[in-house]
Amino acid sequence: MVALLLVVAQKWGLPMYTKYFSPKKVVIFVPTGKVQAGEFRVSFHEIGTLDAQKSVPVYGEDDGKIISLIAEGTLVKAGDKIAEMDTTTVVRDLRNQRLTLKNADADVVRAQAELAILKESNATELAKQNADYDFNQNELKMANEQRDKKVRLADEKLVPRDQVLQAEGEVRSKQLAVDKGKMDLDLKKKDIDSKESQKLAEVKKVEFARDIQKRNLDELQGQVTSGIITAPAAGMAVITKTWGGAGDMRKLQAGDQIHHRQVICQLPDLSKMVDKVNVGESDAPRVKVGMAVLVRLEAIPDKVLHGTIAEISSLATEGNPWDTGSTPGRKNFEVVVALKESDPKTLKPGMTADAEFICDAVPRALFVPLESVIEKDGKTFVFVKGPKGYVRTRVVTGKYNENFIVITFGLQRGQVIALRDPTRPMDEQEAGASGPSAEQKKTKVEPAPLPVMPSAGAAKK
Numbered sequence: 001m002v003a004l005l006l007v008v009a010q011k012w013g014l015p016m017y018t019k020y021f022s023p024k025k026v027v028i029f030v031p032t033g034k035v036q037a038g039e040f041r042v043s044f045h046e047i048g049t050l051d052a053q054k055s056v057p058v059y060g061e062d063d064g065k066i067i068s069l070i071a072e073g074t075l076v077k078a079g080d081k082i083a084e085m086d087t088t089t090v091v092r093d094l095r096n097q098r099l100t101l102k103n104a105d106a107d108v109v110r111a112q113a114e115l116a117i118l119k120e121s122n123a124t125e126l127a128k129q130n131a132d133y134d135f136n137q138n139e140l141k142m143a144n145e146q147r148d149k150k151v152r153l154a155d156e157k158l159v160p161r162d163q164v165l166q167a168e169g170e171v172r173s174k175q176l177a178v179d180k181g182k183m184d185l186d187l188k189k190k191d192i193d194s195k196e197s198q199k200l201a202e203v204k205k206v207e208f209a210r211d212i213q214k215r216n217l218d219e220l221q222g223q224v225t226s227g228i229i230t231a232p233a234a235g236m237a238v239i240t241k242t243w244g245g246a247g248d249m250r251k252l253q254a255g256d257q258i259h260h261r262q263v264i265c266q267l268p269d270l271s272k273m274v275d276k277v278n279v280g281e282s283d284a285p286r287v288k289v290g291m292a293v294l295v296r297l298e299a300i301p302d303k304v305l306h307g308t309i310a311e312i313s314s315l316a317t318e319g320n321p322w323d324t325g326s327t328p329g330r331k332n333f334e335v336v337v338a339l340k341e342s343d344p345k346t347l348k349p350g351m352t353a354d355a356e357f358i359c360d361a362v363p364r365a366l367f368v369p370l371e372s373v374i375e376k377d378g379k380t381f382v383f384v385k386g387p388k389g390y391v392r393t394r395v396v397t398g399k400y401n402e403n404f405i406v407i408t409f410g411l412q413r414g415q416v417i418a419l420r421d422p423t424r425p426m427d428e429q430e431a432g433a434s435g436p437s438a439e440q441k442k443t444k445v446e447p448a449p450l451p452v453m454p455s456a457g458a459a460k461k
Helices: 002-020 088-155 161-225 426-431 438-443 456-460
Strands: 032-034 036-052 055-060 064-069 081-085 228-230 241-243 249-251 262-268 273-280 292-297 304-312 331-339 352-369 374-376 379-386 389-394 396-400 404-409 416-418
Touching: 036 292, 036 396, 036 404, 055 081, 055 228, 081 262, 088 161, 273 304, 273 352, 292 331, 304 352, 352 396
Parallel strands: none
Antiparallel strands: 032 416, 036 273, 036 352, 055 262, 064 081, 081 228, 241 249, 273 331, 292 304, 292 352, 304 331, 352 404, 374 379, 379 389, 379 416, 396 404
16 A cells, blocks of 8 residues: 555656646746847938939810820820810810901901001191192292382382282281191191001001900910820829819829819939938938938838938928828928939839938947846946856947947857846836845846936937
């Protein structure tokens, strides 16, 4: 029985005791990482949109309805058909306008004929008035001669003095006729000038009206010709958006009504592309014209494009509250990044692109994740994994970016480090507890807060 009990205890009792009654060994999970080596970049990321550096707009020259439109994304050459407009109404208006112009031409001919008749009539009347004036001047001359003759004869006592008085009266009568004729002639000239000026103004008026009707006819003829809208340059057709019936924006399509000089589409030149990025005002002082930028497309994440900052807006703008991609209240500066690569088959306007702005770079550096560095009492250290556990190691830090920080002294490449303080339970670290754990009391290791990173100015130094 004793032997049987020993066998039972060994086979079932000891495992059950170990499973249910023996003290459990608690294993605390500590996330780890490795000390990395290589080029270290000080950078920040912003999301932008690809666009062509140059783009040519295609206009609809006149009001009308689109009856056909090129498909968006089509690559076109200069002279290729972009859209066709409905010209039915224009053709009808063109016929009516030709009739209107014909009537305007008749008005001009009538007014010019009336002006010619008026000038001829005025010339006849003026000639008659001049003849009367010349006749009166001759009569005055003859009266003066008769008076002078009577004066000489009267002085010689050959005729009575009363004939001299009679001759002088005749002279005065003829002088009045000449003066009256002169005034009548001047008045007649003014009257002729006034009537001819009025008639000439009427002629000019009808000529101006005729010219307007002719221009209208030319415009209508041009509208018939411009019913076929062609590409002014080579590029890829990007259709313009318009307001839809539901109050939202949509692309133009066949059947839409457009107005004079409305942009139908853009023809971007895909040989030179840019990435337009809105940089927040906190990061704006860090960007400079000529700064290197790495661009990754959301559609092709493995492909890295290289570019440089070509332009930075001078004024900050606030995000559109109706744009779901913008942050309300955030002030942005638009930065244009010129890309060195070109691939019309891959790079298309409107593609989402992640721009990494390279503010600084260290060619050869050791760096670790930010969360692995702990600062305590002005001293910086990390926990390095050793054969018997984690060893707190003093380090000297350098530049940092959003995820990593450079270690200039204290570590070697490939060392395994803790990404949190292994001497404190995870729940205490997450809750922010500051008291030392039991293990810390045994090892006399002070708990340390999470790393406090220096300011951007300090990092640059």
